[in-house]
Amino acid sequence: MSSNRAVRAVASRWCSTPSIATTYTALRHGGTPEDRRRLAEPVAPGLVLAGEATSVDHPGTMHGAWASGERAADRLLGAGATGVVVVGAGLAGLAAARRVRDRGGSVVVVEADTVLGGRARVDHAIGVPVHPGAAWVHGEVGNPVAESAARLGVPLHPSTGERRLVVPGRGLLGPSDVARLEVWRIDVERRLDALAAAGPDRPLGPVVTDVLAELPLEPWEREALGCLVRSSYENVTAAPIDDLSLRWRSEPYHLPGDDHLVGADLGRIVDDLAVGLDVRLGVTATAIRAGATPGRWTVATTAGDLPAEAVVVTTPIGALLAGRPSFEPPLPAVTLGALGRLTPGIVVKVTATFPEAFWAPARSIHVLGRDADHIPAWVDVSVVSGRPTLAGFATGPEALALEAADEPALRALVDRCLAPAVVELAG
Ligand SMILES: Cc1cc2nc3c(=O)[nH]c(=O)nc-3n(C[C@H](O)[C@H](O)[C@H](O)COP(=O)(O)OP(=O)(O)OC[C@H]3O[C@@H](n4cnc5c(N)ncnc54)[C@H](O)[C@@H]3O)c2cc1C
Known part of the structure; x- marks a missing residue:
């Protein structure tokens, strides 16, 4: 088990950097x-x-x-x-x-x-x-960054692998559950689009709650889908879902082509x-x-x-x-x-190294919990560090405390957030 514990961990500090104060x-x-x-x-x-x-x-x-x-x-x-x-x-x-x-x-x-x-x-x-x-x-x-990388011979690493979804108390979701949640996620998006087109703009958070309540889901599915929808908005926008606009919740950010790690x-x-x-x-x-x-x-x-x-x-x-x-x-x-x-956004990126990768090659691991200091989304960035490494994205006002946390506290948080995934993925 100890080989699945974080060895080193560091948090980004953008919000507390006076000349930036923004993510x-x-x-x-x-x-x-x-x-x-x-x-x-x-x-x-x-x-x-x-x-x-x-x-x-x-x-x-x-x-x-x-x-x-x-x-x-x-x-x-x-x-x-x-x-x-x-x-x-x-x-x-x-x-x-x-x-x-x-x-x-x-x-x-x-x-x-x-x-x-x-x-x-x-x-x-x-x-x-x-x-x-x-x-x-x-x-x-x-993309000027990609063009510069090509000119300089800087490798870009394709973001490959599956997304693993772990629901605490239920375990690692199998392909059919993952596919089912994805179908519901797309359905939520369609409903949000329809509501955005139909009436005046509203804060996104309460609308998502109402839409989730309408869906014929098992309680665990509603909880898991809610976490997935919230965490994907909060990671992409760096803003609590309640602060976001229903109509402009998805601003463009992607150019044609795929995601690559620089x-x-x-x-x-x-x-x-x-x-x-x-x-x-x-x-x-x-x-x-x-x-x-x-x-x-x-x-x-x-x-x-x-x-x-x-x-x-x-x-x-x-x-x-x-x-x-x-x-x-x-x-x-x-x-x-x-x-x-x-x-200005609040995201604290917590990057941790491990003695071994307890996860099979994966693009990302989502542990769909809801505690205040829980970090749901983790991405495999081992190709950058050369060691088994995950980067987690903490969002919301509670995340600010992580910018001041010392390394033992960060490691403990990483281990706590990833414990359900360790059990499932490492066995
Ligand atoms: C956690 C995180 C993850 C991200 N992930 C991605 C990603 O995967 N892909 C992607 O494309 N983008 C990503 N971004 C966004 C991307 O980093 C930014 O959009 C981009 O780097 C911003 O560049 P900028 O020049 O606008 O601002 P900055 O990079 O912030 O540059 C502004 C500079 O101005 C300096 N400055 C400010 N005030 C003063 C002053 N008074 N005097 C002198 N200097 C000053 C600051 O020190 C800073 O160096 C991410 C950002 C964060 C925080």
Whole structure:
């Protein structure tokens, strides 16, 4: 049994990182894609926001962030700016800076952290490479991350294997039960689509509860299906299902093609994007100030003031809403309104290594429980770390405590959440 216990475990800390304070964004109930469109519009002549939250086509993704940076740069270059300061060296900021430089402009990037990549990075805190943030290329066709991987010879690993569903007290579901739950899950989606088309928008959570109550299910099936539906929404959107909009619950995020794990070489893609750029690490932009004349900006930083004709701010929305950096004049009400209709998201990714894989090759393992600190969804990421490794996705406000948990507490949580799966999959 002890060989099925976690050896090392680490949790991501995006929500408690002051310059990020965001995992990935979703539309709250009351928000619409128009809010993202609004955020992509220039805030003022020479000032543009970028980053995943500003992507209408593919929010919450690496490729959406990358494209948003290029779009922001194109806007400023199109308006005649040639001297640009970019705040943030995640994919959006680096893509923006690269576009400015490639089109003949001059550009300085300031990055609060001491490493590049923002939410797209590889971490070695537990002695093996893990992704605290982005890990999958969602569709390789037209995906700049996949194109860069191909050019650099960075392997992409297909996400293969079955999804295992374990229901505590009932065990590992067989193929016919899994297929039956999938049929019901599709039925729930159809009913949600019909309700979304028929009436005014509503918060998603109560509607899902009502829809589940209508289905002719055994009690265990209703419980399991409810967990599956909730956890899949909460993983994809990083938002509690009660905060989400019925109508806009499924924003687009996938490009044509399959899911692939980028692997331990994600940093090479980031580094390549940054080649030749003037990136100042460990420098935080504290204020963005408009000058007395149009086309004159000052970016106040912890390393002094930087003058600019134009500024791209890629600060994630949790930090922006907390006033980091500040804006003079303040961000207009329309921008603040649009930001407020997005949720910054809460996902804590808990990655754990094991002495042996107690699971047969599997894409993911779902342990469909409902305790407050239960982590239902686990994905096999051994191909990244080179060891038997699972990454779990904790969502909802309770998950925030995990960002501060020490490693023994995290290991104990991993073992507790996976215990029903260990019994079933390891025998
Ligand atoms: C747990 C998790 C899992 C994810 N999984 C996937 C996935 O599998 N596939 C996928 O495509 N996407 C995934 N994403 C989403 C993806 O990581 C993001 O959409 C993308 O990386 C965001 O890039 P960005 O440039 O918009 O923001 P960021 O990467 O957050 O970059 C912003 C940068 O700005 C810096 N900054 C902020 N404020 C300041 C300031 N005042 N001064 C200086 N610097 C500042 C920050 O330090 C940061 O480096 C995941 C995200 C998380 C958190």
